Amino acid sequence: MKTRKLIMALSSNFLNTKCHFMSIFLRNIHDFCCKKQAFCLTLLIYITIRHLLSFYIDMLKRFIFLLVGITLTLSAHAGLFGNDQPKYLSGAEAFAFSATPKSDKQIELNWQIADGYYLYKKEIQVTPQNAEIQPLTFPAAENYHDEFFGEVEIFRDQLTLPITFSAAQANASLSVRYQGCTKGFCYPPETVTVSLDGQQAVDSAQNIAKNSENSTASQPLANAPKAEQDQLAENLANNRLSIFWFFLLGIGLAFTPCVLPMLPLLSAIVIGNKQRPNTFKALLLSFAYVQGMALTYTLLGLVVAAIGLPFQVALQSPPVLISLAILFTILAASMFGLFEIRLPNSWQQKLNAMSQKQQGGAFGSVFVMGMIAGLVASPCTSAPLSGALLYVAQSGDLLTGGLALYLLALGMGIPLILITLFGNRILPKSGDWLLKVKTAFGFVMLALPVFLLSRILPSHYEPLMWSALAMVFVGWLISVIPTQGVIKQAVRIVLFLTFAVASYPWANLVWNQGNSSHSAQVSNHLAFERVQSLAELQAKLTASQGKKVMLDLYADWCVACKEFEKYTFTDQAVQQKLAEMVVLQVDMTNNSAQNDELMKHFNVLGLPTILFFDESGKELTQSRVTGFLEANQFLNWLNQL
Numbered sequence: 266m267k268t269r270k271l272i273m274a275l276s277s278n279f280l281n282t283k284c285h286f287m288s289i290f291l292r293n294i295h296d297f298c299c300k301k302q303a304f305c306l307t308l309l310i311y312i313t314i315r316h317l318l319s320f321y322i323d324m325l326k327r328f329i330f331l332l333v334g335i336t337l338t339l340s341a342h343a344g345l346f347g348n349d350q351p352k353y354l355s356g357a358e359a360f361a362f363s364a365t366p367k368s369d370k371q372i373e374l375n376w377q378i379a380d381g382y383y384l385y386k387k388e389i390q391v392t393p394q395n396a397e398i399q400p401l402t403f404p405a406a407e408n409y410h411d412e413f414f415g416e417v418e419i420f421r422d423q424l425t426l427p428i429t430f431s432a433a434q435a436n437a438s439l440s441v442r443y444q445g446c447t448k449g450f451c452y453p454p455e456t457v458t459v460s461l462d463g464q465q466a467v468d469s470a471q472n473i474a475k476n477s478e479n480s481t482a483s484q485p486l487a488n489a490p491k492a493e494q495d496q497l498a499e500n501l502a503n504n505r506l507s508i509f510w511f512f513l514l515g516i517g518l519a520f521t522p523c524v525l526p527m528l529p530l531l532s533a534i535v536i537g538n539k540q541r542p543n544t545f546k547a548l549l550l551s552f553a554y555v556q557g558m559a560l561t562y563t564l565l566g567l568v569v570a571a572i573g574l575p576f577q578v579a580l581q582s583p584p585v586l587i588s589l590a591i592l593f594t595i596l597a598a599s600m601f602g603l604f605e606i607r608l609p610n611s612w613q614q615k616l617n618a619m620s621q622k623q624q625g626g627a628f629g630s631v632f633v634m635g636m637i638a639g640l641v642a643s644p645c646t647s648a649p650l651s652g653a654l655l656y657v658a659q660s661g662d663l664l665t666g667g668l669a670l671y672l673l674a675l676g677m678g679i680p681l682i683l684i685t686l687f688g689n690r691i692l693p694k695s696g697d698w699l700l701k702v703k704t705a706f707g708f709v710m711l712a713l714p715v716f717l718l719s720r721i722l723p724s725h726y727e728p729l730m731w732s733a734l735a736m737v738f739v740g741w742l743i744s745v746i747p748t749q750g751v752i753k754q755a756v757r758i759v760l761f762l763t764f765a766v767a768s769y770p771w772a773n774l775v776w777n778q779g780n781s782s783h784s785a786q787v788s789n790h791l792a793f794e795r796v797q798s799l800a801e802l803q804a805k806l807t808a809s810q811g812k813k814v815m816l817d818l819y820a821d822w823c824v825a826c827k828e829f830e831k832y833t834f835t836d837q838a839v840q841q842k843l844a845e846m847v848v849l850q851v852d853m854t855n856n857s858a859q860n861d862e863l864m865k866h867f868n869v870l871g872l873p874t875i876l877f878f879d880e881s882g883k884e885l886t887q888s889r890v891t892g893f894l895e896a897n898q899f900l901n902w903l904n905q906l
Contacts, residue, residue: 354379356455360445364459376424381447386418388444396437399429437461511669515676550631555678557635562674563667583721590714600707701745708738721821728770735767791834793850798859799866806882809847814878820853823872825893836896842903
């Protein structure tokens with residue numbers, strides 16, 4: 266009891282004097298820090314970094330838990346990336362039709378309707394040929410509110426419809442038309458011809474089944490792969506929550522060759538022209554840039570889904586690419602200090618009165634640069650992009666498709682924001698180093714014109730352009746690094762070696778030593794048969810009966826197409842597997858009328874697109890490939906056809 270009272274007394278005394286002790290404590294800390302400034306600064310930095318790391322780790326944990334929750338939810342409800350089997354039955358399986366003669370003047374029509382499917386009463390029509398029939402007598406139908414036709418009468422499970430002839434000739438027959446649906450999907454009307462003796466009815470039913478098999482012959486075999494874009498489009502249609510997957514997929518796409526070139530442009534904008542912006546402003550600038558890129562990417566995606574490949578080809582035409590290359594070259598020249606780009610003062614005041622008048626400092630100009638970046642990234646076709654475009658093209662749902670495209674582009678921009686933001690925080694304060702960094706970013710920005718021009722120039726020019734850029738950049742680094750000091754001398758030696766390696770393509774060109782290697786490389790390329798038109802393709806498919814066919818849709822401006830050509834089609838294992846097929850290729854670079862006909866016939870949304878056909882010449886639509894696949898991935902894809 267005494268102990269308890271003592272504790273309470275001490276606690277009360279502490280509460281009464283805590284402010285006094287805190288004041289003394291802070292005063293002592295202040296006096297100590299005045300004497301030990303270096304130690305206190307180090308301690309403060311340590312405490313700050315520790316708390317920041319703790320905060321970021323905690324936020325990362327929460328983000329991971331959120332993603333796991335979304336993943337589990339989507340997996341449970343949508344089965345994303347799961348079942349490869351077709352979701353819907355064929356028409357013959359959903360509505361198995363048969364006709365049975367009951368007498369000379371009566372025949373019975375029967376439908377075995379699969380579970381979950383139904384036939385519309387009003388869509389069942391029986392038209393006699395060379396005969397007269399009595400009015401149809403239907404069994405009791407079920408009233409149903411259909412999402413396609415409103416209030417209707419339907420039949421489930423089984424339907425038996427007797428047909429009585431009042432007069433008939435020897436060659437009398439019936440034309441039977443019917444249509445059915447299931448939840449979320451409707452079948453086209455089917456028409457069957459039934460003879461009076463019923464024999465033709467059996468044949469017709471068999472023909473329907475056969476035609477249904479042929480119409481679904483484009484579906485892959487049970488062990489054939491289902492294209493990722495088809496899975497994404499299907500799940501986007503079935504479960505709208507699947508759009509959050511596009512954000513995660515966009516983060517992965519941020520590290521592809523189509524998006525990485527955006528990093529130097531964004532970094533140069535955030536660094537600015539005179540001084541480093543604070544963290545908050547760097548975040549706002551990065552966000553404005555990514556919003557410009559995301560909105561442009563989304564709008565272009567919707568336009569491509571609505572108009573098709575010609576719009577994408579127009580964006581990648583030589584005049585557009587050359588114009589963008591010139592623009593980025595001018596921007597790089599301004600980073601070298603040759604001149605300074607500023608918006609008019611009136612524009613600057615309207616766009617951002619709070620921002621500094623420096624290059625990239627106005628949020629409006631940063632947003633515009635993000636829009637240009639969206640133009641640069643737009644031609645890169647990946648499975649997520651194709652899935653969203655496929656969903657928009659098939660469903661016409663611009664809202665859901667546009668949101669999926671926006672989340673995809675936003676995910677692509679998040680790593681750019683983080684890299685730029687944290688890179689901005691670890692940089693030292695303003696000084697002479699900033700001019701050197703600005704010049705370095707000018708060299709890095711010159712990579713964008715090389716990236717753009719490589720789409721339209723012959724392939725052997727690309728290594729020469731990269732080599733020239735690397736040599737100039739390394740030469741500049743050598744000139745700015747001081748010669749004093751052992752470490753700096755070692756760095757200069759490494760840079761000299763790097764310069765020598767970077768000059769290798771030009772050495773081959775000068776010494777004419779690249780001819781043999783180039784010939785060997787060409788000989789190692791896959792030998793495609795070129796086709797130019799749909800008629801020529803159909804002739805090739807007819808001539809190749811008994812063998813599978815691969816059709817590669819290629820364009821010079823398509824980066825992933827060139828990656829296929831350089832890294833995948835040169836693989837010996839891939840070539841051995843493709844030796845079992847007929848390999849065809851269509852050059853879509855110029856988007857000719859013949860190209861447009863092929864594109865519309867196969868509903869091609871972007872490049873690269875690789876089509877596969879079975880031995881009878883039917884396309885395996887769900888086995889399409891869009892976006893780059895490495896050699897081992899593509900080989901696995903081929904093995905499952």
